[in-house]
Amino acid sequence: MDEDRARAGFAEFVRAENAASTRFAYLLTGDRHHAEDLVQVALARVAIRWERLDDPGAYLRRVLYTQAASWWRRRRARPPEQLDGFVPERPAGPEDDTDLRVVLRAALARLTVRQRAVLVLRYYEDRTEAETAELLGCRVGTVKSQTRHALGRLRALAPELAELVGPAPQEVTR
Amino acid sequence: MTSRLSEALHGLADGVPAAAVPDELFDRARARRRHRRAATAGMLAVLVLLLGAGYALRPGPVRWPATADSTAPGLPTRLVDPPLRTATVGRSAPGAAAMLFGGPAVRDDWKENRMAVVAADTDRYRALAPAQRQIAGFEALLSPDGRYVWAGGLLYDLTSGRSAPAGMDGYPLAFAPDGKRLAYAEHDTFTPPNTYATPYVGLYDRDRHTDVLRMRVGSAWVAPGQAAVSPDGGELAVQVRDEVWLTRVVDAEPDGTVGPYRKLPLHGGRLPGAGSWLPDGRSVATLTRSTCTDCPVPSYPRTWRLETRTVADGTLVPGPAFPDLRSTTYVHLVGWRSADEAVALVGVPGPAAVDYPETHDIATSPYQEHGTASVQLMLLRRGATSPEVLFRTPAGVTELTVAASLAIDGTVRESGRPDFGPPPMWLVAAGAILTAIAGAAIQSVVAYLRRNRRRGVSGRK
Numbered sequence: 001m002d003e004d005r006a007r008a009g010f011a012e013f014v015r016a017e018n019a020a021s022t023r024f025a026y027l028l029t030g031d032r033h034h035a036e037d038l039v040q041v042a043l044a045r046v047a048i049r050w051e052r053l054d055d056p057g058a059y060l061r062r063v064l065y066t067q068a069a070s071w072w073r074r075r076r077a078r079p080p081e082q083l084d085g086f087v088p089e090r091p092a093g094p095e096d097d098t099d100l101r102v103v104l105r106a107a108l109a110r111l112t113v114r115q116r117a118v119l120v121l122r123y124y125e126d127r128t129e130a131e132t133a134e135l136l137g138c139r140v141g142t143v144k145s146q147t148r149h150a151l152g153r154l155r156a157l158a159p160e161l162a163e164l165v166g167p168a169p170q171e172v173t174r
Numbered sequence: 175m176t177s178r179l180s181e182a183l184h185g186l187a188d189g190v191p192a193a194a195v196p197d198e199l200f201d202r203a204r205a206r207r208r209h210r211r212a213a214t215a216g217m218l219a220v221l222v223l224l225l226g227a228g229y230a231l232r233p234g235p236v237r238w239p240a241t242a243d244s245t246a247p248g249l250p251t252r253l254v255d256p257p258l259r260t261a262t263v264g265r266s267a268p269g270a271a272a273m274l275f276g277g278p279a280v281r282d283d284w285k286e287n288r289m290a291v292v293a294a295d296t297d298r299y300r301a302l303a304p305a306q307r308q309i310a311g312f313e314a315l316l317s318p319d320g321r322y323v324w325a326g327g328l329l330y331d332l333t334s335g336r337s338a339p340a341g342m343d344g345y346p347l348a349f350a351p352d353g354k355r356l357a358y359a360e361h362d363t364f365t366p367p368n369t370y371a372t373p374y375v376g377l378y379d380r381d382r383h384t385d386v387l388r389m390r391v392g393s394a395w396v397a398p399g400q401a402a403v404s405p406d407g408g409e410l411a412v413q414v415r416d417e418v419w420l421t422r423v424v425d426a427e428p429d430g431t432v433g434p435y436r437k438l439p440l441h442g443g444r445l446p447g448a449g450s451w452l453p454d455g456r457s458v459a460t461l462t463r464s465t466c467t468d469c470p471v472p473s474y475p476r477t478w479r480l481e482t483r484t485v486a487d488g489t490l491v492p493g494p495a496f497p498d499l500r501s502t503t504y505v506h507l508v509g510w511r512s513a514d515e516a517v518a519l520v521g522v523p524g525p526a527a528v529d530y531p532e533t534h535d536i537a538t539s540p541y542q543e544h545g546t547a548s549v550q551l552m553l554l555r556r557g558a559t560s561p562e563v564l565f566r567t568p569a570g571v572t573e574l575t576v577a578a579s580l581a582i583d584g585t586v587r588e589s590g591r592p593d594f595g596p597p598p599m600w601l602v603a604a605g606a607i608l609t610a611i612a613g614a615a616i617q618s619v620v621a622y623l624r625r626n627r628r629r630g631v632s633g634r635k
Contacts, residue, residue, distance in 0.1 A: 006200075007200050007201070010200050011200070014195050014199075018192040018193060018195055019191075019192035021193075022190055022191070022192045022193040023187035023188065023190050024187075025193075026186075026187050026190045027183060027186065027187050032190060035190070035193065036193040036194065039193040039195070040193060040195060040196075040199065043195060043199060043203075044199060044202075044203035044206075045203075047199060047200045047203040047204060048203055048204060048207045050200075100182060101182060101185050101186050104182050104183075104186060105186055119179075119183070120183065123179045123180045123183055124180065124183040124184065124187065126180070163178060164178045164179045164182050165179055
């Protein structure tokens with residue numbers, strides 16, 4: 001009886017969260033197929049602990065984030081980083097939103113998983129800094145610093161994203 | 175500005191379709207979890223069972239009868255270096271031993287405290303590795319009947335493989351001839367910069383589990399191996415600086431404390447170890463030191479001459495002289511065949527030996543005798559021109575002590591094929607691991623060859 005109730009509750013949860021969690025996973029990984037695998041693994045974990053979870057949605061996002069981080073660590077071939085300050089040559093600046101999205105997607109792939117997760121939770125899911133910190137299991141200060149670093153890195157990787165992420169903060173002198 | 179970033183992120187992700195989630199995901203995930211738990215529990219149970227069975231079936235010490243019946247006990251004619259795989263006394267008891275020996279051939283960098291024993295009845299070699307380095311014959315002693323090794327505060331019973339605290343807190347000086355009393359020195363005290371002192375010397379009775387005698391030696395340091403218990407176990411002779419102090423159990427206070435009843439001057443000589451008392455118990459042997467001119471080892475002119483003195487007044491016992499022991503690092507008497515025949519262990523100097531003066535500094539203490547290359551078992555006869563060599567240790571064995579009863583009786587047996595006991599567990603484990611690695615390597619090679627053959631066949635087709 002309890003098992004049937006749990007199964008029904010889980011099915012309801014999947015219906016409600018599947019699309020959002022898939023998009024969250026996609027923004028974390030940048031790959032649809034991998035996002036789908038990630039969601040299935042995370043949902044399986046939620047299913048195992050279903051009766052013990054107070055907030056299954058938060059747990060689902062936490063698992064998605066940790067699994068993405070594990071995968072990112074295990075990944076053998078990482079995209080080569082441009083450490084010399086030169087940005088690889090690309091076609092002329094974006095002419096429309098589609099080009100901008102392509103550039104954004106490529107730039108997101110260059111961020112760390114934590115930076116991506118912070119950006120996605122803050123700007124895609126409109127979570128507060130406190131909520132983001134709770135979901136990722138870190139301090140609010142870490143969320144702030146990771147956000148700043150992520151935006152700065154996007155600016156450095158793709159200057160044409162300045163209109164999305166805003167200009168670099170001005171240095172204050174007295 | 176960041177609202178534009180939100181819009182862009184939505185533009186990126188909103189078109190992504192929801193992941194396909196199988197209907198049975200809930201049941202399948204839980205079932206997989208249950209199976210994994212059951213498998214883990216099963217593996218743990220098997221592991222516990224294996225460990226328990228291994229513990230229950232562990233090889234225990236092999237008991238050996240105190241009186242071996244394979245061959246007549248005796249001193250072996252040959253000594254071999256015990257290899258690394260030699261079983262320990264604790265794992266496989268050798269039975270009463272004929273010899274306890276050590277040296278560079280027995281120790282190595284891995285087991286730097288290692289010593290070895292060889293049984294009296296056959297060539298069973300077993301290893302001993304006390305917690306601290308002990309020198310066989312000085313800090314590690316073999317009981318006169320060969321049953322016990324006394325080292326590092328422990329008595330190892332070689333017939334059972336068990337060890338137990340010797341009962342007192344000190345380092346060994348000598349076994350009594352019947353093995354029932356142990357002469358020891360309390361652990362020395364150190365006063366910077368370089369002064370060591372022995373608080374007292376004791377005589378411990380193993381049957382009564384108490385000291386029957388305790389003698390304070392002032393601020394002197396008593397070197398290991400420089401004491402002797404009389405044949406009846408009632409008197410103790412100890413070298414204290416340049417004197418031999420004689421003391422009796424019957425003179426002891428109820429708490430065991432006693433002072434010397436006589437002090438024999440040594441004039442630069444020594445008390446020659448546990449066999450110093452003559453069989454009648456009325457005389458004690460001493461060594462006088464001189465230098466030789468036609469020495470076997472010219473760079474080491476130290477020469478020892480054995481003398482016997484009465485304990486009543488310290489006068490020399492008349493009789494022909496014992497032969498001089500030229501170029502000899504130390505002399506330890508094992509016992510007496512008669513009043514005119516002494517059996518002794520004699521240190522032979524190697525090229526690195528330096529003939530230091532008879533000082534008792536800890537760095538060049540007489541008992542260590544750095545540079546001793548081998549040890550000889552000798553018979554010293556009054557009136558003989560030279561000693562008779564009964565046994566000499568092979569190269570690399572620089573420390574030796576023997577079961578006094580066998581050496582005094584002169585029972586010698588022909589050495590046979592050495593037995594080093596069951597292989598140690600680390601060797602078995604290493605063999606199993608190597609076999610597994612070799613098996614895996616062979617399997618990989620076979621699989622590689624098969625793959626290549628298949629490719630060749632399919633390529634030809």
